[in-house]
Amino acid sequence: MAVVEREKLLEVKNLKKYFPAGKKGVLQAVDGVSFDIYKGETLGLVGESGCGKSTTGRTIIRLYDATDGEVFYEGEDVHNKKSRSELKKFNRKMQMIFQDPYASLNPRMTVKDIIAEGIDIHGLAKTTKERNERVYELLETVGLNREHANRYPHEFSGGQRQRIGIARALAVDPDFIIADEPISALDVSIQAQVVNLMMELQKERGLTYLFIAHDLSMVKHISDRVGVMYLGNIVELTTSDELYEEPLHPYTQALLSAIPVPDPELERSRERIILEGDVPSPINPPSGCRFRTRCPHAMDVCAAVKPKWQEAREGHWVACHLYDEEAVKQNN
């Protein structure tokens, strides 16, 4: 790719989100993540359950208040906004699609009212007719039709509900959409429909996505760049092709080798890196590098020092002592 100065849409700096856990415990769900999202790109965020990927998404959009750190949207600090009107303006630009299409739509509202909620709040339609027209248009955009407008969510299948969720997000004409596991509750053949729809919409409307998922093959498919999270930290971030061809972090390598591929011959011949044990508790995470307890290459330095977030190659960021010459020297 040509080196063009791309415009940053979102900057996340050292974002932290802790939850209280019991008397003295603190659950460090997200512990200092930093990344940028450029205009028009899709950034994928992958990791296993409990790694903090959803919390990261929810904190960015202010469903949670950050414990520490900053989020800049087009240069403006998101988390310091106080007044209602400022927040409203910001909410129009950033929308979210949720994982569970069964839980994220109000069962007592018609599809029309669900989709139009944002239109009403932001006063985007002056007359009822205009409001209806907008809803019909959105329904058609996501591959449903206008007869669906007066129905209730229970009358739709999972894939159709997720389309309604997408229409709701698009209703206020956002620039940036956070999609939190938008397809993991759907069947394989329906997943492809929804992903194709999201990619089409991106092309047509120049949307920017943060795509959060645990399914690495789908993330690779939709994303330009991918960040890998483990226990509240981002351990590696690079373009999706490079991540899959040359993963640097031992966790990424293990994660990639663990995915079963739909190809029996390949499955029979493949060497797997099988990680021992389970993910440690985020209430009392390991010192130094959080992955060291399961890492096949762990050194002494990994327990003592937290690895630096560094650019190992151009555009390829990793937090691992194996790629830090100083740390390796120190260890020897």
Added chain:
Amino acid sequence: MDKLLELENLHVSFQTYGGEVKAVRGVSFTLEKGESLAIVGESGSGKSVTSKAVMRLLPNKIGSIKEGSIRFEGKDLAKATEREMEKIRGSEISMIFQDPMTSLNPTMTIGKQIMEGLRKHQNMNKSEAKERSINLLKLVGIPNPELRVDEYPHQFSGGMRQRVVIAIALACNPKVLIADEPTTALDVTIQAQILDLMRDLQDKTGTAIILITHDLGVVANLAQRVAVMYGGMIVETGTADEIFYKPKHPYTWGLLASMPKINSDSKELLAIPGTPPDLMNPPKGCPFAARCPHAMEVCIDHMPDATDVSSTHKAACWLLDERAPKVEPPEAAVVGGAR
């Protein structure tokens, strides 16, 4: 070959307020000793209902086997009494469920739950059963089994719980193990551990496995033979290699094409348009006709018979009729092309 389990023309229906849901409509397959068969399909295809019918675990009042037989070592389980089934469940045929969080009893120690079956089916005394439990925990790779045998499920992680569930299922050396989405609730790195364990255990114990899943990657990893289900029917069956490398049914093509392949660069996913059929009013002809890009007139009204492609490979599709036009599978469905 030794046939262990043979299903013939199985029909299962559920009575609901809206009417009769015909969840399984004429399923036939055989399972041989020591082999692993995967049943693949999307939600509502009837794969789980088929396995529950084999175990006779259908909900009493609303679900029933309408027609067909389930022969297990010569005996028809479809007509077995509850008392006869109790002898078979857990000792001859056992089952692993999808969710390890809910399939264990939270108020009993792990040891007690493993011992339950051993005491009932194998007449072991307490100390024998406990010793066997500890051995089973060791077998499924749980560290410190002597200590952990007295712990409760909440003290185990998800992957560890699924190991315990597997230990319970294997306790009485069953001949058939039905695994209903055994890894769906687990993370990929844990899934890799469990798949590894299951393959290992099958080598050691020679148990035949019926694997029920929607994940074709898991199928490729574990199964020797595959049956693809859609709309309550088996639309294609064959060895794993035949299903992945020479699929014949357009639904199988669709499934393969709609999965992103991590080892290829194709930028387009071929989605299957539409949604699965409503089994309250199942279509008269081929269940896939409404979504099939190659559907012909005959498909709408007449269900195709299973056509032999090879001695092990069958597909139920009118395209295999000699009068039908020749159709090639879409490029995205070709597995292994990237290599």
